Amino acid sequence: MFETLSDRFEGIFRRLRNSGHLDESEVDEVLREIRIALLEADVNVAVVRNLQRRVRDRAVGAQAHQALTSAQQIIKIVNEELVETLGGATIRITYASKPPTVVLMAGLQGSGKTTNSAKLARWFKAQGRNPLLVGADLQRPAAVEQLRVLASQIDVPVFSVPTNPVEVARGAVAEARRLGRDVVIVDTAGRLAIDAEMMEQVRQISAEVEPDYTFLVVDAMLGQDAVTVAEGFHASLSLDGVILTKLDGDARGGAALSVKEVVGRPIAFASTGEKLEDFDLFHPDRLAGRILGMGDMLSLIEKAEEAFDADQAEQAAARLMEGTFTFDDFVEQMNAIRRMGPLSSIIGMLPGIPKEVRDVEIGDREVNRIEAIIRSMTSAERANPDLIDGSRRQRIAKGSGTNAAEVGQLISQFKEMRKMIQGMGGGAMKRVKKKTRKGQRKSARSAGRSGRTTEKGTVPSVPSKRMPGLDPLADQLEKAGIEIPGLPRGLGDG
Amino acid sequence: MSNLAYLLVIVPLVVLVGVAVFVVTRRTGEGTPLGGRGSDRPGVASPGEQRGDPGVATLPDTVADATDEPVPSDHVGVVDDPPGTLDGVDVVEAPPEMPERATFSNRLARARTALSGALGSIRGHATVDAETWDDLEEALIRADVGVGPTAALLDAVRARARKDAITTPEGLIEAVKSEMVDRLLVPIDLRVSAEAPTIWLFVGVNGVGKTTTIGKVGKRLRDDGHTVLMAAGDTFRAAAAEQLATWSERCGADLVRGAEGADPSAVIFDGVAKAAAAGTEYVLADTAGRLHTKSNLMDELRKVRRVADKGAGEVTESLLVLDATTGQNGLAQARQFTEAIDLTGVVLTKLDGSAKGGIVFAIQSELGIPVKLVGLGEQAEDLVEFDPEQFVEALFEPVPGSV
Numbered sequence: 001m002f003e004t005l006s007d008r009f010e011g012i013f014r015r016l017r018n019s020g021h022l023d024e025s026e027v028d029e030v031l032r033e034i035r036i037a038l039l040e041a042d043v044n045v046a047v048v049r050n051l052q053r054r055v056r057d058r059a060v061g062a063q064a065h066q067a068l069t070s071a072q073q074i075i076k077i078v079n080e081e082l083v084e085t086l087g088g089a090t091i092r093i094t095y096a097s098k099p100p101t102v103v104l105m106a107g108l109q110g111s112g113k114t115t116n117s118a119k120l121a122r123w124f125k126a127q128g129r130n131p132l133l134v135g136a137d138l139q140r141p142a143a144v145e146q147l148r149v150l151a152s153q154i155d156v157p158v159f160s161v162p163t164n165p166v167e168v169a170r171g172a173v174a175e176a177r178r179l180g181r182d183v184v185i186v187d188t189a190g191r192l193a194i195d196a197e198m199m200e201q202v203r204q205i206s207a208e209v210e211p212d213y214t215f216l217v218v219d220a221m222l223g224q225d226a227v228t229v230a231e232g233f234h235a236s237l238s239l240d241g242v243i244l245t246k247l248d249g250d251a252r253g254g255a256a257l258s259v260k261e262v263v264g265r266p267i268a269f270a271s272t273g274e275k276l277e278d279f280d281l282f283h284p285d286r287l288a289g290r291i292l293g294m295g296d297m298l299s300l301i302e303k304a305e306e307a308f309d310a311d312q313a314e315q316a317a318a319r320l321m322e323g324t325f326t327f328d329d330f331v332e333q334m335n336a337i338r339r340m341g342p343l344s345s346i347i348g349m350l351p352g353i354p355k356e357v358r359d360v361e362i363g364d365r366e367v368n369r370i371e372a373i374i375r376s377m378t379s380a381e382r383a384n385p386d387l388i389d390g391s392r393r394q395r396i397a398k399g400s401g402t403n404a405a406e407v408g409q410l411i412s413q414f415k416e417m418r419k420m421i422q423g424m425g426g427g428a429m430k431r432v433k434k435k436t437r438k439g440q441r442k443s444a445r446s447a448g449r450s451g452r453t454t455e456k457g458t459v460p461s462v463p464s465k466r467m468p469g470l471d472p473l474a475d476q477l478e479k480a481g482i483e484i485p486g487l488p489r490g491l492g493d494g
Numbered sequence: 495m496s497n498l499a500y501l502l503v504i505v506p507l508v509v510l511v512g513v514a515v516f517v518v519t520r521r522t523g524e525g526t527p528l529g530g531r532g533s534d535r536p537g538v539a540s541p542g543e544q545r546g547d548p549g550v551a552t553l554p555d556t557v558a559d560a561t562d563e564p565v566p567s568d569h570v571g572v573v574d575d576p577p578g579t580l581d582g583v584d585v586v587e588a589p590p591e592m593p594e595r596a597t598f599s600n601r602l603a604r605a606r607t608a609l610s611g612a613l614g615s616i617r618g619h620a621t622v623d624a625e626t627w628d629d630l631e632e633a634l635i636r637a638d639v640g641v642g643p644t645a646a647l648l649d650a651v652r653a654r655a656r657k658d659a660i661t662t663p664e665g666l667i668e669a670v671k672s673e674m675v676d677r678l679l680v681p682i683d684l685r686v687s688a689e690a691p692t693i694w695l696f697v698g699v700n701g702v703g704k705t706t707t708i709g710k711v712g713k714r715l716r717d718d719g720h721t722v723l724m725a726a727g728d729t730f731r732a733a734a735a736e737q738l739a740t741w742s743e744r745c746g747a748d749l750v751r752g753a754e755g756a757d758p759s760a761v762i763f764d765g766v767a768k769a770a771a772a773g774t775e776y777v778l779a780d781t782a783g784r785l786h787t788k789s790n791l792m793d794e795l796r797k798v799r800r801v802a803d804k805g806a807g808e809v810t811e812s813l814l815v816l817d818a819t820t821g822q823n824g825l826a827q828a829r830q831f832t833e834a835i836d837l838t839g840v841v842l843t844k845l846d847g848s849a850k851g852g853i854v855f856a857i858q859s860e861l862g863i864p865v866k867l868v869g870l871g872e873q874a875e876d877l878v879e880f881d882p883e884q885f886v887e888a889l890f891e892p893v894p895g896s897v
Contacts, residue, residue: 039641042821045632109844110701110817139872140706141740142733149732149754192847219701223638223821225849232848246700249785251823274700274730333509417509 027059030074041254041291044227047261054081079288086260087284091241091268093127093213099182100132100173102209105243106202106233107217109190112245114143116217116271117187118150119279120243123269124183125154132181134172135160136205139189147187154276157181165189165201169208184209193232203236213240215268218259220247226255230262241268244282248272254291325418327374327382334367372400373410385411616663622655626663630670637852637889638821643859647673671886677859678882682839682866687808691723691769693777695762695802696841697795697831698815700783703843703869705734707815708778709741711867713874716745721774725765726751727758727798730782738780745874748774758782758794759801770806777807786830799835813866815841818851828857839866842880846870850889 031052038048058077095101103120105113114137121131133151135144135158144160151158159175160168169186176184186209191198206214214237216230233239242263244256247270256267267282374382376399381387388396388411390404397404616629627648634644651669660666686692694711696704705728712722724742726749728734735751742749750765752758762779769777779802784791802809814837816824831837842851842865854865865880 036641039635040822042638042823045636108819108847110703112701140737141709142736145736146731146733192844194848219817219819221699221817221820221823221827223819223824223849223853224636225638225819225847226821228848229819246785248787249699249823250787250826251821255821330509337509 024060027056027074031056031059034074034078037292038254041252042221042223042226042258043254043291044224044258044261046227047258050261051078051081051085075292079292082257082288082291083285085257086267086287091266091281093268095129095182096212100176100184101129101182102173102184102186102211102213104186104188104206104209104211104214104237105217106188106214106237107190108192108219108229109140111190111217111219112243112271113137113190113217114146114187115150115276116243116245116269116279117147117185118154118156119271119276120215120269121151121156121183121185122154122276123279124185125156129183130181131156131183131185132172132176132179133158134168134184134186136165136168136172136186137189138162138165138168143187143189150276166204166208169205173209186211193229193236199232199236206237214238215241215243216259216263217243217245218255220244220253220255221249221251222255224258226258227262230259234263239263239265241265243267243269243271245271248274248278252291253287256287257291324383327377327385327414328379330414330417331371331374334370338367369400369402370410373397373402373407376400385414616667619663622661622663622666626666627652630666633890634670634852637850638824639852639889640822640825640856643856646859647677667890671890674855674886674889675882678855678865678885680858680864682864682880684866685810685838686775687810689807690773690775691766691777691807692775693766693779693802693807693809694811694813695779695781695799695809695835696813696815697781697835697837698783699785699827700731702783702815702817702820704728704783704815705737705741705780706872707841707843707867707869707877708738708780709744710869710874710877712741712747712776712778713745714877715776716747717874720776721772722747722776722778723765723769723772723774724749725762725777725779727762727765727780728782729754729756729758729761734780734782747778748772759798762798763801763805766802766805766807786827792830792834795831796834811838811866812836813839813841814863815843816851816854816857818842818845818869819847819849820851820853822853822856824853825856825860828861828863832861832863837863839864841865841867841869841877843869845888846876851885852889 034055035048035052038051039045043051055074055077058081059074105117105120107113117133121133124131133147133156135147137143137147138160144158144162147160148158157179159172161171165188172184172186176182186205188202188205189198191202193199216233216237216239218226218229222229230239230242242256242259242265244253244267247253260267267284267287269279270282270287271279373396376396377385377388381392381396388407393404393407393411396402396407400407616626616633619626630651631644631648634647635641639647647670650673651666654660654669654673655666658669660669684694696708698704708724712724715722722745724738724747726735726738728738729752732754735754739749739751741747748768750761750768752761752764758781762777765777765779768774779798781795781798782791784795786792799809799812812835814828814831816827820827828837828840840854840857840863842854845851845868857863858865865885868878868880868885870876870878
């Protein structure tokens with residue numbers, strides 16, 4: 001697993017904790033770490049260099065009149081720069097005055113053009129449009145067949161003829177008019193940006209359909225080559241935007257930054273799953289946090305929403321408020337988390353979790369062990385762990401095949417945890433509620449169709465990287481004697 | 495509902511961190527290293543072995559009996575010995591014919607231009623200085639070798655430069671190249687099974703070219719006079735089986751396919767059975783693209799691997815198909831896939847583009863998984879054996895239009 005930026009800063013923070021101020025050489029040290037983090041996220045070398053320069057200028061500039069720059073502030077500046085670079089003006093899809101509106105999809109082999117053509121068609125349909133899918137990939141065996149199958153799932157017609165791609169393109173717009181479709185999405189064959197012949201072909205396709213939008217489909221796992229790819233396609237096709245795919249993996253997606261910097265056009269859409277509905281407009285601030293390795297709380301929330309059902313959640317919430325969180329709830333929650341995916345990968349998404357904890361392999365084995373201990377308790381003991389004395393502990397240990405010390409440890413850990421959660425159930429909950437509303441408004445705005453466009457092009461918003469109400473996590477870790485890097489706490493205050 | 499959403503996350507997370515802290519403190523408390531798992535505490539009710547996870551077992555399963563292991567044994571890694579050491583397993587002779595088969599140098603010639611890359615500026619210098627090292631580092635990172643492996647490599651080169659008193663930039667570049675080649679030189683032969691059929695399994699994330707690779711491998715085997723069956727184990731992606739069917743027709747291989755959404759292990763099991771009955775030499779098993787982070791899909795793959803070994807013959811190669819454009823995530827992919835099914839090699843595809851595929855260097859040096867085949871174009875002849883020297887040479891070729 002990647003070392004996250006927070007790990008990298010741990011060392012620096014330890015040294016600087018007392019002063020909190022950075023001199024110029026320390027600024028450079030922090031910048032070096034940021035460089036590594038960005039390179040590991042696959043941001044292009046040249047793009048990193050530019051970014052580093054901008055951040056340094058700002059950091060040193062800020063120092064000049066404030067005489068105070070902390071490492072956290074530098075990360076904040078980096079984050080702002082990233083959001084700004086990624087964000088820009090969110091794309092606003094406008095429709096041709098004389099329908100149909102034509103969208104051309106281009107990209108490397110295997111980037112996901114065919115799947116995302118269908119996803120885009122579904123998106124347009126959800127906007128109340130009537131799309132037509134055009135299969136102009138006659139290169140890959142069965143590509144058109146794949147498009148037809150996907151299109152039938154969303155009830156969208158497909159136009160294709162087995163002649164040649166330019167012919168297909170020629171007939172497409174007329175076909176759309178004949179069928180009364182107002183959006184045409186042209187799927188093309190994957191091609192290498194350096195393949196002159198194939199690039200000429202897609203140029204001809206483009207000339208035939210005169211697209212209103214030309215999207216480059218880019219795989220989030222793309223490495224340093226992203227720059228070459230983007231330059232090649234942009235030079236031939238003059239791109240209007242980028243569709244970022246396979247964001248549901250653990251790739252940090254730094255390539256998106258490179259592409260954005262080279263093409264200067266927004267990342268319009270992002271695809272986050274295999275299902276056709278896993279596709280929406282792009283949220284730049286989420287990706288910034290991800291590239292920096294600061295955890296991806298928003299994605300985590302989405303995952304959680306998938307894994308938990310609302311009724312169960314409401315009950316848990318109610319019990320929380322009453323302060324009656326039991327071992328049964330604990331098991332239930334633990335199993336719900338397991339549904340979200342491998343535990344170690346979920347921990348990896350959390351901001352501010354120190355390396356010692358993150359690197360622990362929490363496999364099924366570990367969790368089952370905990371479950372075995374809890375299942376060996378009587379229901380009375382589960383509801384009230386205070387009942388458990390020495391002899392009960394022995395019995396539980398025997399029943400679960402563990403030892404008494406372990407049982408004792410689990411119980412004290414549980415009590416600690418319960419205290420935290422109950423603390424949140426009280427005062428902290430109100431805070432969470434308030435902050436959440438504010439946060440929701442903000443994200444609703446940025447997710448809006450029109451985006452945040454101003455005359456200057458962008459309003460950089462710095463999302464709070466520390467989720468409100470998350471302090472209990474930190475407290476719990478601190479109690480266990482595990483030191484926490486200052487990163488997330490500081491950012492939240494920014 | 496909004497605060498509920500947060501609650502939903504916070505509560506389990508607190509629980510999760512609790513679990514993690516519990517595990518950490520228990521380990522440190524007992525002083526039990528991670529390595530001691532499994533052998534200690536005979537009393538533990540071995541909970542990790544509750545197989546039949548809901549995500550895997552629900553599929554209509556024609557080979558259900560074969561999959562359910564009566565004894566919960568460690569299913570990974572028992573079969574595969576180090577290359578070449580299994581008795582009865584010999585090595586495929588590299589077919590001597592087909593002189594027109596593509597090589598790195600003539601295929602990559604397309605991608606070459608006279609533009610000077612990072613190395614150009616290194617060569618421009620008379621002596622070796624700090625900038626030279628920076629340029630070298632950049633050239634390697636640009637090729638997706640990755641920050642860590644690059645640093646390790648350059649450390650080795652530094653030591654060598656001191657020892658051999660290398661003073662010219664040119665000498666330094668040669669030293670880097672030979673260090674890299676040394677690390678990549680391992681046996682890459684594709685193994686065949688003693689008892690037919692030989693089963694080769696192809697896995698990878700979405701869109702890397704698994705189906706195409708199988709088509710090309712099948713074509714090559716057929717051209718060399720072997721009998722081949724392709725098992726369309728990608729039952730998820732629309733029309734994946736049709737794509738494979740086209741390839742099987744092209745090269746005259748048999749094809750076994752299931753309905754869309756069918757259990758891939760059942761399809762592959764059927765393929766193996768059919769191949770065994772017909773005396774077919776090779777079974778090339780396709781699988782659906784899956785992100786290595788999806789645990790249910792990785793479990794499905796474990797089952798595929800298990801089931802493929804149940805019938806006649808043996809799985810002698812589990813190949814990760816990797817797109818050369820992949821960046822640092824490639825290492826995470828290799829790690830997860832090998833954890834699930836013990837990879838025996840990597841097929842590096844799409845190397846005819848401008849991408850250098852440097853991530854395979856990290857995969858080889860960190861995980862010991864060698865590249866065995868390389869895809870250099872869309873034609874079947876464009877799939878060739880990996881050649882470390884030419885690969886490293888190409889790694890340092892400038893890319894047209896780079897920044």
